[in-house]
Amino acid sequence: MTSDELILASRPTGLPGAENFTVRQVALPEPGEGEFRVRVEVISLDPAMRGWMSEGRSYVPPVEIGAVMRAFAAGTVEASRHPGFPEGSSVVGMLGARSHALSNGEGVYRIERARAPIERWVGGLGMPGMTAYFGLLRIGRPKDGETVAVAAAAGAVGQIVGQLAKLHGARAVGIAGGPEKCRLLTETFGFDEAVDHRAPDMEARLKAACPKGIDVYFENVGGPIADACYRNMAMNGRVPVCGMISTYNGESTEGLSLAAYRSILVNRLTVRGFLIFDFAADIEEALTNLGRWHEEGRLVMREDVRGGGLGAFGAVLSDLYTGANTGKLVLKLD
Amino acid sequence: MTSDELILASRPTGLPGAENFTVRQVALPEPGEGEFRVRVEVISLDPAMRGWMSEGRSYVPPVEIGAVMRAFAAGTVEASRHPGFPEGSSVVGMLGARSHALSNGEGVYRIERARAPIERWVGGLGMPGMTAYFGLLRIGRPKDGETVAVAAAAGAVGQIVGQLAKLHGARAVGIAGGPEKCRLLTETFGFDEAVDHRAPDMEARLKAACPKGIDVYFENVGGPIADACYRNMAMNGRVPVCGMISTYNGESTEGLSLAAYRSILVNRLTVRGFLIFDFAADIEEALTNLGRWHEEGRLVMREDVRGGGLGAFGAVLSDLYTGANTGKLVLKLD
Numbered sequence: 001m002t003s004d005e006l007i008l009a010s011r012p013t014g015l016p017g018a019e020n021f022t023v024r025q026v027a028l029p030e031p032g033e034g035e036f037r038v039r040v041e042v043i044s045l046d047p048a049m050r051g052w053m054s055e056g057r058s059y060v061p062p063v064e065i066g067a068v069m070r071a072f073a074a075g076t077v078e079a080s081r082h083p084g085f086p087e088g089s090s091v092v093g094m095l096g097a098r099s100h101a102l103s104n105g106e107g108v109y110r111i112e113r114a115r116a117p118i119e120r121w122v123g124g125l126g127m128p129g130m131t132a133y134f135g136l137l138r139i140g141r142p143k144d145g146e147t148v149a150v151a152a153a154a155g156a157v158g159q160i161v162g163q164l165a166k167l168h169g170a171r172a173v174g175i176a177g178g179p180e181k182c183r184l185l186t187e188t189f190g191f192d193e194a195v196d197h198r199a200p201d202m203e204a205r206l207k208a209a210c211p212k213g214i215d216v217y218f219e220n221v222g223g224p225i226a227d228a229c230y231r232n233m234a235m236n237g238r239v240p241v242c243g244m245i246s247t248y249n250g251e252s253t254e255g256l257s258l259a260a261y262r263s264i265l266v267n268r269l270t271v272r273g274f275l276i277f278d279f280a281a282d283i284e285e286a287l288t289n290l291g292r293w294h295e296e297g298r299l300v301m302r303e304d305v306r307g308g309g310l311g312a313f314g315a316v317l318s319d320l321y322t323g324a325n326t327g328k329l330v331l332k333l334d
Numbered sequence: 335m336t337s338d339e340l341i342l343a344s345r346p347t348g349l350p351g352a353e354n355f356t357v358r359q360v361a362l363p364e365p366g367e368g369e370f371r372v373r374v375e376v377i378s379l380d381p382a383m384r385g386w387m388s389e390g391r392s393y394v395p396p397v398e399i400g401a402v403m404r405a406f407a408a409g410t411v412e413a414s415r416h417p418g419f420p421e422g423s424s425v426v427g428m429l430g431a432r433s434h435a436l437s438n439g440e441g442v443y444r445i446e447r448a449r450a451p452i453e454r455w456v457g458g459l460g461m462p463g464m465t466a467y468f469g470l471l472r473i474g475r476p477k478d479g480e481t482v483a484v485a486a487a488a489g490a491v492g493q494i495v496g497q498l499a500k501l502h503g504a505r506a507v508g509i510a511g512g513p514e515k516c517r518l519l520t521e522t523f524g525f526d527e528a529v530d531h532r533a534p535d536m537e538a539r540l541k542a543a544c545p546k547g548i549d550v551y552f553e554n555v556g557g558p559i560a561d562a563c564y565r566n567m568a569m570n571g572r573v574p575v576c577g578m579i580s581t582y583n584g585e586s587t588e589g590l591s592l593a594a595y596r597s598i599l600v601n602r603l604t605v606r607g608f609l610i611f612d613f614a615a616d617i618e619e620a621l622t623n624l625g626r627w628h629e630e631g632r633l634v635m636r637e638d639v640r641g642g643g644l645g646a647f648g649a650v651l652s653d654l655y656t657g658a659n660t661g662k663l664v665l666k667l668d
Contacts, residue, residue, distance in 0.1 A: 222595070241599050253592055258581055261556070261589030264607045265575050271605040273598045 001037075003028040006069045006097035006310045008053060015249045015321055016053055018314035021069065028100055036080035038091055038101045038108075042305070043313070044072040044122035045320050045329040046156075047220070050248040069097040069313070074111065074121050085110065092121045097313060099333055116294065117303075123328035124160050124301035125290055127276060132160035133286040134279040135218055135240035139272050142170035146215035147234070149206070151175040151225045152245060153191065154184050154302075156328035160290075161218045162191045163299050170216070173209045175202075175225055177323045184326065189300055203228045213237070219271075221245050223252030230260035230269075239271040249321050302327035309334055335371075337362040340403045340431035340644045342387060349583045349655055350387055352648035355403065362434055370414035372425055372435045372442075376639070377647070378406040378456035379654050379663040380490075381554070384582040403431040403647070408445065408455050419444065426455045431647060433667055450628065451637075457662035458494050458635035459624055461610060466494035467620040468613040469552055469574035473606050476504035480549035481568070483540070485509040485559045486579060487525065488518050488636075490662035494624075495552045496525045497633050504550070507543045509536075509559055511657045518660065523634055537562045547571070553605075555579050557586030564594035564603075573605040583655050636661035643668055 002025050009022045031037050052063050052070050063070050074092040077085050082105055085091060093108030095101040111121045123129065135157075142148050148165035152158045153174030162172035162185065173193045174185040182194035193209035195202060206228055213234030219226055222244025230239070246252045264271060276283065293299035304325040306316045312331060319325050336359050343356045365371050386397050386404050397404050408426040411419050416439055419425060427442030429435040445455045457463065469491075476482050482499035484492045487508030496506035496519065507527045508519040516528035527543035529536060540562055547568030553560055556578025564573070580586045598605060610617065627633040638659040640650045646665065653659050 222592075244596060244599060247592055247596065255590040255592040255595035258556075258587055258589040262578060262581065264605060265578060266607070268607040268609065268612065269605075270607075271598060271603075273600070273602040273604075275602065278602065 001028045001030065001100070002026065003098050003100035004310055005099075006071075006313050008063045008065055008067060008069050010065065011055065012050070012053055012249070015318045016050060016314060017318045018311075020053065021314045023310050028102060031079050031081045031102060033081050035102055035104050036077050036082045036085045038075045038095055038103060039078045040073045040075040040095055040099055040101060040333055042074050042119045042122060043097050043331045043333065044074075044126070045313075045317050045331060046072065046127075047243050047245040047248065047320065049317060050321065070094065071097040072122050072127060073097070073101070074118050075101075090118065090121075092126060097310060099310065115291065116301075119303045119305050119328070119330040119332070120301050122330060123156050123303050124299065125287065125294065128156035128328060129160050129290045129301075130276045130279075130283060130286045131242050132157045132164055132218075133290060134276055134282070135242050135274060136161050136164050136216065137168070138279060139240035139270075139274060140216035140218060140238050142168055142216050144169040145171070147171045147173060147210050147212060148216040148218065149173040149175065149210060149214045149229055150218040151197065151221040151229070152323070153194070154181040154189075154326050155220075157220055157242065158218075159189050159302060159327065160299065162189050165216070166190055166192075167293065167298060173206075173214070175206070181326055184302070188302065197225050203232075207232055216240070218242075219244070222247040223254065227254070227257050227260045230256060230263045233263050233267045233269055235267050237267055237269045239269055241271060241273040242275075245321065251321075303330050304328065305330045305332050307332055307334070335362045335364065335434070336360060337432050337434035338644055339433075340405075340647050342397045342399055342401060342403050344399065345389065346384070346387055346583070349652045350384060350648060351652045352645075354387065355648045357644050362436060365413050365415045365436060367415050369436055369438050370411050370416045370419045372409045372429055372437060373412045374407045374409040374429055374433055374435060374667055376408050376453045376456060377431050377665045377667065378408075378460070379647075379651050379665060380406065380461075381577050381579040381582065381654065383651060384655065404428065405431040406456050406461060407431070407435070408452050409435075424452065424455075426460060431644060433644065449625065450635075453637045453639050453662070453664040453666070454635050456664060457490050457637050458633065459621065459628065462490035462662060463494050463624045463635075464610045464613075464617060464620045465576050466491045466498055466552075467624060468610055468616070469576050469608060470495050470498050470550065471502070472613060473574035473604075473608060474550035474552060474572050476502055476550050478503040479505070481505045481507060481544050481546060482550040482552065483507040483509065483544060483548045483563055484552040485531065485555040485563070486657070487528070488515040488523075488660050489554075491554055491576065492552070493523050493636060493661065494633065496523050499550070500524055500526075501627065501632060507540075507548070509540070515660055518636070522636065531559050537566075541566055550574070552576075553578070556581040557588065561588070561591050561594045564590060564597045567597050567601045567603055569601050571601055571603045573603055575605060575607040576609075579655065585655075637664050638662065639664045639666050641666055641668070
């Protein structure tokens with residue numbers, strides 16, 4: 001039995017790409033007592049990956065050169081000596097970017113595959129969904145009629161943020177790049193307003209879309225878009241911070257302008273960085289609610305599923321940072 | 335009966351100064367039913383004044399050109415037709431920069447003058463004390479052994495922040511300009527460490543003073559000092575934000591660098607802007623505790639009392655922004 005593994009070959013300087021990875025075939029031992037083997041079907045491409053590829057400090061230690069790329073993935077158990085993960089069951093977890101993974105079950109969870117396509121379990125029904133859930137509902141806490149703004153709004157997290165805002169009685173304003181994504185926001189995800197951040201008068205459009213200011217800005221992009229949102233916050237606004245994707249590859253080197261930073265003072269904002277693990281005790285609640293709303297048709301989820309196998313990983317990953325994806329970006333293995 | 339009033343004559347472009355004010359003598363009617371007259375003895379000089387002098391948006395509307403400068407002040411009731419404020423009682427409130435004020439009692443409070451010199455009631459026993467109290471204890475919430483850092487640490491708010499941190503079992507690191515103030519921090523106010531922000535290796539000194547990172551950075555200065563503190567925060571740190579004095583006159587035009595802003599994400603910080611009025615229900619609790627700790631000798635308070643009357647107001651105010659004061663800055667009227 002062998003497994004194909006995606007190896008980090010070099011650290012990127014700007015955008016990551018195919019040149020940073022190689023595929024290696026390794027022998028995979030049969031599962032020992034308490035272990036099982038997963039045939040990986042989909043690999044999640046996440047903004048945090050750029051940080052994992054760098055030496056700098058982040059949430060977790062960097063991936064070492066020569067090591068398997070860290071990745072969230074989902075697949076099917078095809079051999080098992082673990083009673084909790086029988087053969088044929090479907091699972092999701094930090095399995096790494098590889099075709100087959102040996103696991104002892106740590107950090108791996110079973111999924112009810114019949115309820116949704118497998119790629120959704122690394123998207124709206126997985127970590128991106130939980131990120132939206134905890135960030136918006138535990139930190140943002142939108143009240144009836146308040147305005148919630150989110151950028152990368154057609155992305156994995158943003159699409160859920162907007163819909164959760166609507167489900168909780170708030171107005172949802174989505175910021176995305178280009179007319180196609182903006183149409184998706186209002187027509188498919190039910191945002192009240194879509195603002196194209198490529199428009200030269202982006203900030204004027206943002207102001208028009210948020211006439212009473214932004215009560216909750218869900219921060220996942222950083223850079224000039226974030227700066228404009230900070231400058232247009234309403235009194236007592238909240239800013240859950242889960243990411244700053246525009247800054248990960250050096251495209252944007254600015255933090256917050258003085259006007260944006262002073263908005264924290266003048267508008268008495270609460271800005272809070274978080275990870276879903278900060279809400280570990282409530283993960284089951286989040287997944288139950290996300291699943292229920294999804295089944296009731298109140299939470300639409302869209303993925304951007306790419307083919308090409310492990311060899312395509314680097315090129316697909318770079319699409320995440322240029323915004324070439326629409327919806328949760330996933331690599332499907334054959 | 336006449337009153338001397340300090341009039342805002344022009345809006346400053348950089349530092350405010352004498353040229354922005356004129357003194358005008360006006361007739362003051364005798365107190366009507368429910369009114370009383372205060373002879374103002376001390377006028378508080380506060381960082382927020384620079385904002386009040388500008389047209390830009392701030393907490394409150396700007397002072398109009400030709401109007402009396404807004405100011406917190408304390409004095410003695412010398413004529414009264416208000417039962418709550420009898421002749422001879424001492425009061426504090428937003429009385430304005432004037433020698434005599436007519437009041438109906440709105441926003442004016444009686445003080446127990448025998449307990450502390452009158453200037454202290456606009457300092458550690460007044461709004462600056464409450465700002466330190468609520469910011470540190472309600473937002474910062476330092477735990478035993480955690481590190482609290484504050485800049486302008488010899489100032490009205492900073493001196494209280496450091497001592498409250500110590501009273502609650504935390505380490506206090508104060509940042510101030512020059513060896514004299516730094517000595518005051520450790521010798522008089524009991525800070526564990528003092529960092530001179532004029533030292534070329536300021537950030538290295540800050541790191542050395544906070545080897546496990548900063549758990550609570552009490553933000554009242556903004557600019558490069560704030561940036562260094564953000565970059566040296568510990569995981570799950572808190573940043574109560576009550577001011578950004580270094581940015582009010584255009585000395586510092588930077589907000590947060592990318593590294594500082596990313597610290598919110600990487601270290602999962604909570605940053606929150608506040609005013610004491612956000613904690614209005616607990617003002618009595620705060621004043622009671624501050625007064626008790628002061629009387630027990632556990633809370634030392636230092637004021638920098640200046641003479642020269644209303645005509646000196648502009649020059650004294652500019653000292654606040656250049657850091658030429660040591661302790662709570664107050665103008666004493668003759």
